[in-house]
Amino acid sequence: MGWRRRNKIVVGLAVVMILGTAVYFRLWAIDYSASSYDADLLRRRFDLANREALDESAEWRLRYDEEAERTAQCLNELKQVKESSKKDDYVGNVNQKLEMLQKVKSLDEGSVYRAGQDGLA
Incomplete structure (x- = not known):
């Protein structure tokens, strides 16, 4: 029985x-089937976010390149202005x-003229 x-x-x-x-x-x-669907959805979202980040990065890189080009152009213009101002300073x-x-010559002539008038008066 036991x-x-x-x-x-x-x-x-x-x-x-x-x-x-x-x-x-x-x-x-x-x-497993739910998690594989979630993993696929997560991968798609990550890919989309990655593409958006790359697009934004490319946009910022383009802005940086344009700004660097403008800066180089401004520096070249500034250099040209400085060089021309040095020449102008010499000529100036x-x-x-x-x-x-x-002026000194005209003052001297005027003082001689005045001295002559003072002597006559």
Whole structure:
């Protein structure tokens, strides 16, 4: 009698284990198909985000290249202006000195003229 009862318990336990294993595999199969769909969806979203990031990166790179080109052009123009201003400064200094000499000469002539008038008066 002890053996029969023990056999029933073992058989019942084996049946429960087989049913539990079947339920586990069924849940695993459902989760696997759902997770593979989720993985595919996640991969698509990642690919889309990656393409958008690459597009934005290319746009910023283009802006940077355009700005670098403008900056180089401005620097070249500034260099040309500085070089021409150095030349102009030299010419300007000569012109300034000439004007000052002319003013001094005219002042000297005016003072001689005035001194002559003062002496006559």
